[in-house]
Amino acid sequence: MKGQPGRMTEKQLIEAAKHNPARFAPLYNKYYKPIFIYIFKKLKDEELTGDITSRVFLKALLNIHKYEDRGFPFSSWLYKIAGNEVNMHFRKANKKQQVELNEKDLKVLMGEVSLDTEREEQLELVLDALNQLPLEVTELIDLRFFEQRSFKEMGDILGTTEGNAKIKTYRALDKLKKLLPDNNA
Numbered sequence: 001m002k003g004q005p006g007r008m009t010e011k012q013l014i015e016a017a018k019h020n021p022a023r024f025a026p027l028y029n030k031y032y033k034p035i036f037i038y039i040f041k042k043l044k045d046e047e048l049t050g051d052i053t054s055r056v057f058l059k060a061l062l063n064i065h066k067y068e069d070r071g072f073p074f075s076s077w078l079y080k081i082a083g084n085e086v087n088m089h090f091r092k093a094n095k096k097q098q099v100e101l102n103e104k105d106l107k108v109l110m111g112e113v114s115l116d117t118e119r120e121e122q123l124e125l126v127l128d129a130l131n132q133l134p135l136e137v138t139e140l141i142d143l144r145f146f147e148q149r150s151f152k153e154m155g156d157i158l159g160t161t162e163g164n165a166k167i168k169t170y171r172a173l174d175k176l177k178k179l180l181p182d183n184n185a
Helices: 010-019 021-043 046-066 074-093 103-110 116-132 135-146 151-158 162-179
Strands: none
Touching (some): 010 021, 010 046, 021 074, 021 135, 074 135, 074 151, 135 151, 151 162
């Protein structure tokens, strides 16, 4: 089983890709869609997302020899590269990221609200507040609440410690709450 490409563990695939770039294909196939979706949530432009996703995987392929298994999933390394590429895009374009969340995502962030009209108003307020926050802050909220990442994974993706990721996330939530009227949500 160990020698069959279809049965290789992710760790074995990574080691194989370090020695032969053609062996990177299974990793690419496994992670292309989730990385594309992660980037698209931030850019809202399919063509640009495709370009940046391609750059992410090119960088991963060119630097796979530098990848070290430190107890985090390989996907965390890819998300870190993706986050860096998106940040670089916004720095070059000098744009502020616009947050677009569906109703389900907002419910996760603010919890259920009993009255429909009240809920609609609160959803709109949360979305407006998120759009006022800088990219670094919205990325923390996105990773924690929408990507459902642990603080440990967030720390690896963001290049910081688990504790620092936790502190930054709570500070991000405080910033969000301060932008909401009466701090109700």
